[in-house]
Amino acid sequence: MDEKKLIRFQQQQIKALQYEKAAAMDALDLARELGTISALSPQQSSLEKLLQDICDRAQRMIPFQSCAVYLVDNDTQDFVRASSCPETASAKLEEEIDLLIADQSFAYALQSDGPVFFLGSAGDSHILLHALLTPFRVRGMFAGIMQQSKEEILDTTLKLFSVFMLAAVNALENYENHEIMRNHSLELKRMVQQRTQDLVDAYDRLDITLNAMQAGVMVVEAENYRIVDVNPKALEMMGREWEEVIGTECFDVICTACKGSCPIVDNGLQESNEEHVIERKDGTHIPIQKTVSRVMIDGKLHMVENFIDIREQKKLADLKEHVDRIMRHDLKVPLNGIIGLPDLLLNDDEVNLTESQREVLEYIKISGYKLLNMINLSLDLYKMETGSYEYNPAVADVYSIVRSVVKDLSELVRYKKLVIREQFEGKDVGGDFSFDIRCDEFLTYSLLSNIMKNAVEASPEDEDIIFDVRVIDGNVAIQIHNKGAIPESIRDTFFEKYVTAEKSDGTGLGTYSAKLIAETMGGNISFESSSEKGTSIMINLPGMDD
Structure with missing residues (x-):
């Protein structure tokens, strides 16, 4: 294989890895969304909407x-x-x-x-x-x-499509269970609120319904928080006998709140829908999804608690994390080989490379390292979401970082005939200007890459994009301005996850990750947008002395 073919082969390999990584991450996010307990929430309006979501998300994968x-x-x-x-x-x-x-x-x-x-x-x-x-x-x-x-279609995509289908069928199961619980809860409310002369028959009907349910049901008297009734499924999930539960306070059995802070009795909520953990009598723990409603029984306020076992859903979430780890490992192994190959060519004295060929090989190596860092960043973003990321800032030149970003976007910049203007304190500066800030260099690159890419894509042709840095009250204020306007339909949710508009290949994660990174670095991000003035993204970061 001659040098040119080898270089083209390396470029094709990098593009294939980038596509496979993006497809894998998208598929995992889709599986996570459908595989979580969100399908049980009251916000899931209908089965038709859930089915439509499954079709729409499947379309995004294949x-x-x-x-x-x-x-x-x-x-x-x-x-x-x-x-x-x-x-x-x-x-x-x-x-x-x-x-x-x-x-x-x-x-x-x-x-x-x-x-x-x-x-x-x-x-x-x-x-x-x-x-x-x-x-x-x-x-x-x-x-x-x-x-x-x-x-x-990649084999990886097909495997992840099966993971997504497993998430979809679990979401359908969750929805059906929620509907069963909701319908039973409504029936229970109707029954206990209907005061009749034949109270004994009413209690018999209630017992039949409770015993037939495949969800745990517990009735708690609000005045003293004591459990007055419980169905067999609840006893089975708790691993306890009826005599051990009746008369005890709900705080000792299932509730995580304390006296004086009950969401229903003390905080006045009509209904509560949350995830909890039951500690069984043998010391083992079961995760549950619990719904609590207010009802009146014999003139007294009671709480009806419905709960289901969600261990299978938790296993699905663990499966997602396992597949996520496998994907990162499987992408890194061939990528490390690709990254090392340009060095072999560059350091081989017997290979006579032209200056332009050396530049191409250097670019391949740099792009490979950037892709490797992006794979690592996906794990860092998860840690940022969960609050477990450890931020270790250093000193870096912000203009050098943005020039690296612009170089990666150079093809699109040239195609749209855009001019990237660098400014400091509102005045144009040259290409050798530098300004150090206290940051994590790769996080800052990812932050600016997301915002600059959006600016280049949104800007009309033959216009300027301005990158301006100012020092305000000791803090660093970065502003990126383009003449395009953010669609009004997404302005209120611009920095939320999966929000995108007018971009067929958009994931809706760019601005969300930018906000996450800015806040992790101790700063914040905001925007101003109108059809007359265009769009300005403002990033505020701590100064050197903070």
């Missing part, structure tokens, strides 16, 4: 001409299309599914725990089927007509 979720009808055991995207293209997909059912291909796909591909009836596209399975039953099937050939 492009489909059309896709749909088929659910098993509990009465007929038939597969019924519950959601499709887009709705206008559902007829073609429905025809393909009917053919797959007729030739037993659909039944074959139900036996697999991964994606299965079939050639469409016209022979010009592939159909992907992925069964939605739990350990106990078949929930349904995801189906989609692909935009690309199956050979173009």
Whole structure:
């Protein structure tokens, strides 16, 4: 292989790794969102919305001409299309599914725990089927007509798509459990609030309902916080007998609050929906999702506590972290090999390289190191979110950092005919100007890279982008201005996670990570935007003396 082919091969390898890393991180985030307990919250408005979310997020992992979720009808055991995207293209997909059912291909796909591909009836596209399975039953099937050939999809993407489908089926299970709990809770409220002369029959009906529920239910008298009733499922989860629980205070059994700080009785909430941990009698712990509601029984205020075991959801979260660690390791091993190869060529006296070839090899090496740092940064961002990141600032030239960012964006800058103007205290400075700040150099690079990339993409052509640094009250104030305006629809949520607009390839993580990094470095970030003046992003960081 000659030198030029080798260089092109290295560039292709880096691009492939960058694409694979981005696809992996996107897929893991999608799996995490659907695999958490969020699907149990009252904010999840409907099953239709959850199914639409599954289709939309699947589209972000693998492009489909059309896709749909088929659910098993509990009465007929038939597969019924519950959601499709887009709705206008559902007829073609429905025809393909009917053919797959007729030739037993659909039944074959139900036996697999991964994606299965079939050639469409016209022979010009592939159909992907992925069964939605739990350990106990078949929930349904995801189906989609692909935009690309199956050979173009990375094996890693297919594996992560299966992780995502596992998250999706768990989200469906969570939603169904929540609906069961909510419906039972409403029924319980109606029953206990209906004062009738036949109070004994009312209590009998209540006992039947409580005993039949697959969620733990506990009734607590608000006046003295004592447990007055509990169903068998709750006793099973706590590992206790009925006599051990009745008459004890809820704080000793299930509640994490203390007397005087009960969310329902003392803080006046009508309902509480939170995650807790039960300590069983044998000392083991079970994570639960608990909902507490206020009800009146015999003229007295009571609290009805409904809770379910969420150990499976926790296992799914652990699976996500495990896959995350594997991905980081699997990306680093080949990347380290790619990073080392340019050095072999540069240091080999027998290889006669031109100056331009040396520059290309240096750029490949630098890009490889940047990608390696980005992989490490994904773990650092997780630590920042959880508050476990240890920030160790040093001294670095902020103008040198931003010039490195601009170099990475040079192709897009040239294409849009933009001019990057460097300023200090509002006045233009030359390309050799420097100004040291107290920061973490790589975090600052990532922060400025996210903001500068947005500015370059949003700016109209043939305009200036201004990078200005000022010292205000001893602090460092960085301002990045472009003539584009932030869409009004996302201005209120601009720095929130997964917020993006008018960008087909946007993840909505750039401004979120920029805010996270700025706050980790002891600063803050804000913006001003209008169609008349454009957009200014303001980053305030501590000064050298802080």
